[in-house]
Amino acid sequence: MSESAAGATLRGLGVSPGLAAGPVCRMEDPSHLRGRPWTAASPAEEADTAVRALLAASLGLAALAEKAAEPEARAILEAQSLIAADPLLQEAVRENVRDGMHALDAVTAACDHHRDALLAAGGHFAERAADLADIANRAVAAALDVPMSAIPDPGHPYVLVAEDLSPADTVTLDPATVLAVITERGGPTSHTAILARARGVPAVVACRGARELRDGTPVTVDGALGEVRTGVGDAEAAEVRRREAARRSRLRASTGPGRTADGHPVKLLLNIGSAADLDAEVSAEGVGLFRTEVLFLDRRTAPDMDEQVAAYEAVFRALPGDRVVVRTLDAGTDKPLPFLGLPEETNPALGVRGLRVARARPDVLDAQLDAVAAAARATGVRPWVMAPMVTTVAEAADFARRARARGIAHVGAMVEVPAAALQASRLLAELDFLSVGTNDLSQYTCAADRQHGELADLLDPWQPALLRLVAECGAAGRRAGKPVGVCGEAAADPLLAPVLAGLGVTSLSMSGPSVPAVREALAARTLAECEEAARAALEADGPAEARARAGADRPERDPDA
């Protein structure tokens, strides 16, 4: 490939494989709105401008609410719209203007004041604090008559460039229009990465220099290698699109159960959040991770029993294959659940999350297990159930007791905490299976925040220390004759799949679009070769050496190239 004179290559982490070519469209960072020049009019006019801006923000949010597909998203946006129109905010901006502020400062200060009050109140209230910051940005944008930060809609397909994407941003991301995603921040397990992979959108995160990409610049994106090239011509762009179309059709054609070259089975399962994620085009052997918190996320109230049973039934009835692993509620740092009323924590990643929530709210866990059992009875499906963030044998035993009391036959635990991996054999004495959540296990093993772009190298699933903990679980499973799966994003890495199989992992669970490439990778090696690759990777000093030793240091071959 030739570099055109104006071309440059930016590098980041490739987190969602695939190729794309198209013009850049940037998502504005809302903080750019603050401190804009503003010519103040008379106090009376400033006050009216400020109030109008709040009402415009309220209307905008109400319109977004109407467009939202999920009822949860709609409820959140409606509540936020109501807050933007609150008479207290209007009184506050008028008072601020009387104190000499101009309209923009008056709006910002009023929202900041109420945000601080909510944060101080904690619990439920603190949950709404971010809403007020967003309302301030929206109102200021309305007053300035500039577009609010949102997924752009330029009227043609484009490559989305953003500092980072919030879960709310991703709600509005349309895979038909967004050809690829490039973010300056984020790591391999950030929301951007997970959602992009789930939707089959090529993505490069932690991309230095993405800040310099301007709207309309034609780029190509390689979501496997983490490369972004600028200054590409039409012919090159057309070639990239042709190769991507060929790659997709080749992957779609792949079917059948997961097997090594010599027939050792490694089940290929799906990670889903609801029945809507079950893609009929993907051939898989079941669901390895049903993230039930999607049903709870952003809820102001707990879903009632009927609603829960219906959601679980919908998944059980739509299952590909015969396996479904339901993970009980995983609330935490990046997934706050307002209705739980948990107090704010200074260090939420190390706080009350996952199964630990049951210490304060055992009723929520029991109700969920009741609902899973009811859906199982109604459908005849025998679901496996596992708890997130299990740390001790006692926790595992208590969870198993609760689940078995409701007739659930297969009870397991997620291994996300190093303590659980080190006790894998003891956990399996209480449980029927384990499932290694490599995203959190990386975060806790290497003490690196999952969302921290600067520390992405520590979150690399090829870190030998992480692989050692997976090996501990795999060996425990072999000794006990019980299944040990991997359901973190590591399971979606076709280069790592043979290593995991070699470590004793019996199933890999990933987003639908990742399945075909993992199936192909497994089929290319015998179990003995997988075990040899695993041994070699464990002996490495770092991720690059582990890849090289396992024979995976070359980028994925493209037979169409």
Next chain:
Amino acid sequence: MAERKVTVMSEVGLHARPAATFVQTAAQAPFDITVAKFGVPPVNAKSILSVLALDVRQGETIVISADAEGADELLDRLAEIASAS
């Protein structure tokens, strides 16, 4: 002065959806409406921030008041919303 005294029955108290419905309904009135909880000064029933800050839990009693002609019908509706489980 017309008023209604009701016990909040919703599991989430006067938060979340019930609070939003309550405030949206109150906001339709052309007159002032307040809502109070025992021992706490009344607040503007049209302000979601104020109603949330009142922090009414399930089983607590509130007093909804308005001082206007024809307030009865709206107060009945607000009482109904607040007491729905």
